[in-house]
Amino acid sequence: MKTRNTLANLEEYVPGRKRPGTVKLSSNENPLGPSPRALEAIAEWAAQVNTYPDGLACELRGALADQADVAPENIIIGNGSDEVLVMTAGTFLNPGDRAVIPAHTFSQYEFATSLYDGEPVFAPMQDGRILLDEMRALIGENTRLVFLCNPNNPTGTYVGAAELRAFAREVPDDVLLVVDEAYNEFAEAPDFPDAVELTRDRGNVLVLRTFSKLYGLASLRVGYGIASAELISSMHMVKPPFNTGLLAQKAATAALTDTAFVEKTLANNREQREVLRAELDRLGMPQYPSEANFICADCGRDAKEFAAELAEEGVSVRPLTSFGMPTWVRISVGTAEQNRVLVGALDNVRARGTALHP
Numbered sequence: 001m002k003t004r005n006t007l008a009n010l011e012e013y014v015p016g017r018k019r020p021g022t023v024k025l026s027s028n029e030n031p032l033g034p035s036p037r038a039l040e041a042i043a044e045w046a047a048q049v050n051t052y053p054d055g056l057a058c059e060l061r062g063a064l065a066d067q068a069d070v071a072p073e074n075i076i077i078g079n080g081s082d083e084v085l086v087m088t089a090g091t092f093l094n095p096g097d098r099a100v101i102p103a104h105t106f107s108q109y110e111f112a113t114s115l116y117d118g119e120p121v122f123a124p125m126q127d128g129r130i131l132l133d134e135m136r137a138l139i140g141e142n143t144r145l146v147f148l149c150n151p152n153n154p155t156g157t158y159v160g161a162a163e164l165r166a167f168a169r170e171v172p173d174d175v176l177l178v179v180d181e182a183y184n185e186f187a188e189a190p191d192f193p194d195a196v197e198l199t200r201d202r203g204n205v206l207v208l209r210t211f212s213k214l215y216g217l218a219s220l221r222v223g224y225g226i227a228s229a230e231l232i233s234s235m236h237m238v239k240p241p242f243n244t245g246l247l248a249q250k251a252a253t254a255a256l257t258d259t260a261f262v263e264k265t266l267a268n269n270r271e272q273r274e275v276l277r278a279e280l281d282r283l284g285m286p287q288y289p290s291e292a293n294f295i296c297a298d299c300g301r302d303a304k305e306f307a308a309e310l311a312e313e314g315v316s317v318r319p320l321t322s323f324g325m326p327t328w329v330r331i332s333v334g335t336a337e338q339n340r341v342l343v344g345a346l347d348n349v350r351a352r353g354t355a356l357h358p
């Protein structure tokens with residue numbers, strides 16, 4: 001069978017490796033496991049999986065609307081925010097339309113754009129930071145989408161509230177600004193923005209969030225978008241009818257009430273991110289400042305080789321070669337015990353004499 005021509009432009013996503021018995025710090029998952037309340041909900045509803053789920057996920061949208069202080073009509077649920085990204089491109093891109101994307105960021109913006117025959121254009125970054133002036137300069141007549149990841153995966157840096165507000169004002173009304181806040185809950189900078197504010201008076205802003213990180217539900221695949229009711233209504237046109245399952249919807253709704261788990265997760269991240277930072281400093285690995293649940297560090301040599309050596313020591317981290325950063329790795333913040341194993345592995349790799357940064 002001949003496939004669509006577009007497939008020649010697509011790169012298959014390479015997920016973080018899962019090896020039994022190893023410490024996985026390559027996918028920014030919640031190291032404390034899933035929300036216990038979510039697990040209770042799954043047990044409670046498991047016997048009903050013979051029934052179709054609510055295709056509009058009304059209960060979950062209602063709970064999210066209360067949390068974000070918007071209406072349920074402002075929310076669309078996806079099979080992970082990955083799917084919301086694909087639905088975004090499917091709703092707004094015609095072949096040849098352009099999407100402005102930071103040079104080093106989450107790969108699915110480019111994927112979704114290319115999937116719908118759009119043209120990704122990449123804005124330069126500096127010191128791991130997204131440069132909004134560079135993004136703005138690339139917005140032209142054919143631009144339909146602008147992607148901004150805040151905090152940015154994989155660098156962990158962020159765009160502040162005032163800067164984001166000014167940028168949103170300058171994005172033309174017929175260009176959609178997508179602000180991906182997959183990691184926003186981990187951010188503690190006082191000027192970290194709440195992009196939902198922008199959706200209240202701008203019809204061209206879409207905010208993406210996920211249950212995969214803070215709530216520990218990556219395998220259930222629940223993400224969502226918040227935007228004007230008109231925009232969300234258009235996106236529902238391309239949504240597959242039953243894109244999230246009953247257990248995913250129930251677990252996500254329960255997880256939203258799990259404040260004890262959320263607090264524990266944030267406390268671990270706050271504490272262990274500092275421990276990790278200090279250890280990387282000791283090892284002479286430069287890092288970017290991170291507002292997320294991972295740290296982006298320079299190993300000063302081929303990141304794939306470096307990650308392979310760490311994997312032999314029982315720890316997986318993400319080499320950032322495919323992100324255009326061939327000597328950098330992204331390391332998820334783990335538990336204290338995971339961090340200890342990681343540091344031991346880093347020391348062993350260094351002892352081999354091939355690493356680390358000069």
Ligand SMILES: Cc1ncc(COP(=O)(O)O)c(C=O)c1O
Nearest residue numbers: 080081082106153182210212223
């Ligand atoms: C920036 C960013 N956006 C979206 C996603 C996708 O999340 P989900 O699991 O909800 O599809 C990820 C996952 O790693 C991510 O890093």
